[in-house]
Amino acid sequence: MSKDGSVGYVTTRLDDFINWGRKHSIWPLPFGTSCCGIEMMASLAADYDMSRFGAEVIRFSPRQSDLLIVAGIINLKMAPVLKTVYDQMSDPKYVMSFGACASSGGIFNVYSVLQGIDTMIPVDVYIPGCPPSPEGVIHGLMRLQELITQGQTHSQRRLAQAKQG
């Protein structure tokens, strides 16, 4: 579709069309545990307004959402809970690792902290920062949308592989 809204060409491949639809209808599940949760709220609130990018409908049930935003520290007591929530989401599902703590443990290399959620679940987009600014979050969301269009998220690739046999 071009910028003025007219349909330039008819989508030939059904997958592309579906991915285009998925890209604009992300339903996030905010898994906010600490400081990053506040910045996530800021990016959802009026000033930055993430709903401009289709990620409008916040769902707290993993069954109804397809983007897991892990915002904040995941420690070893919380890690099994995160795994359960991830397993409960239905395919295709995307994971956004929000901030340094979720991505790598950040400045907390101690006995109680999981050193990056990617040791446990596959992550599609990492957003750097402690905490990331809302602009960074929106950039991460747009990067995720690109990945979805290309069908390159972990979940989509797994589905495609399963289809090929």
Place this chain on the structure above:
Amino acid sequence: MTESKEARRSQIDLPSGYQVEHDPDDLWGDSRVIVNIGPTHPAMHGALRMVAKLNGETIEKSYCEFGFTHRAKEKLGENRTFHNFTVYTDRLNYCSALINNVTYAMSVEKLMGVEVPERCVWIRMICCELARVMDHLICVGINAVDLGAFSFFLYGFHQREEAYTLVEKLCGARLTTSFTRIGGLMGDAPDGFEKELKAWVEKTRKVIDEMDELLTNNKIWKKRTVGVGVFSKQDCMDYSFSGPNARAAGIDLDLRRDQPCMFYKNVEFDVPVAQNGDVFDRYMVRINEIRQSLNILSQCADKMKKGPIWSEDKRVRIPEKTVVHNTMEGLIHHFKFFMTGFEVPAGEAYTQFEAANGELGFYIVSKGATRAHRMRIRGPSVWHFQALSPMVEGEKIADMVAALGSINIIAGELDR
């Protein structure tokens, strides 16, 4: 013909984690269910967990769990130099990170006997009050969101964004500021900061009045909050309540007024106190405290004068960049300062400050090394969250959400 109780019980297929203790013959009468709320439930503010035994909708008995964001800051305090630990203090109460920075800097300065110049103290006071306003805005906003008043939250959050702009001008960061240094500040306030601060104060005054008008006399809001989550004065004393939650129950105590540090003696402000100790009173105390903080902010902006922001004490002074870049000795000093840190004389002190939530304390034991022997952080949230179970016993489960929102539990400060 009736089936046996066991046979009927076995037909009830429940997901794991849920247990039904009711009598199958009396399904809608006296039925008690154990419900697990959290740690990722939206009403539980991030990472808290409550397991409640419900009779119908009434909570009969419950227990709370936390530790889901435990980041071992006390252990880190024993393994990082005093200078390095500043960044960890931001992540305690992340809604008002500046207060934590200031209190930590004060506690180490108290141990070392370092005096900071006047302008530094005024800027620190501005930081504290700015952070207090931001914290209260988020607390009342989230409490209202939990009860369904979404637009109220957006008003508050917009004003918070404006405050973020001010904080960004001070230190470049929005949330985790790390603004203070032991013996000084990261940098001076920019030119014209006082003017912008006063403009923000005036605007916020109007917004607070608007918010007050929007919610305070709302019928639904009153029905959901008045007489809900009551915690009496005696209970507050038993559970070591402090800050706005204690003042809502009639404990007339504010450490800023009663144990003044910095220049709180030189500014005028009232301490709002309510009597009933319910959700509505905690909301009112917070709203009025925002107004008082705005008063303090405008007084600070008037009284602040130009001057140095760093202590004269050589032990804590971070070397000047021109000296570091141009002289060998300066470079060595800089390297030693950041790699080994400075030694804090042996001793112990408990430094308290009226944070946005209540009494924030740093109990530091030093053995004369560059790292603390013990770094204990007393976060008010622990003591408030402990009281949640007794507070909501016998109340409806929906009122638990209101009560939890009103005591403002911050997970970072709760789990440390």
Place this chain on the structure above:
Amino acid sequence: MDIRHPIPTNGGEWVTQFGEIWRGQVADLKKTFDGAIEEVKMPQADATDVPIIYVKRDRLVEVLKFLKETDGFEYGFLADITATDESSELRFEVVYQLFSQSKLCRIRVKVRVPEGVSVPSAVSVWKGADWAEREVYDMYGVQFEGHPNLRRILMDERWVGHPLRKDYPIKGYQIFTDPQAVDPERLK
């Protein structure tokens, strides 16, 4: 310069403000609990901001109750309970930070305990001591005698060891694959 030379802007007027009160209180305490007070450290003479009172373990609750309820003391606000790991024979020091809301002064009570010996619980004096004592147990392994529900609080209940002891490694991770289960026993 150190803590013995208090700076006014750090709240350091406590010595002039409360010095007399503290001296009177310490003299009173020594008279009332003869033999139970092991040692007293005073501000300015020692490197501390408020008086530290070392109490014998078996008479701790008595002293705390006295401090809370007697006129002239009125330390009704339990600010904190914590512990420190001193690498000596008496390994742990359990610390009670008290605050008087009427007199506005603070005091610190300490108890020295060797490893494996329990401390009497202060829950009978302050209900709020419950979680603070659980945290000390969780982090240091100090047992509290008479505590209604002494179990781990910050760490998972299956955790081995006590993280804030000096001999616990800072990177001593312990990984569990399933969440901590609901305990119906605690709802009885």
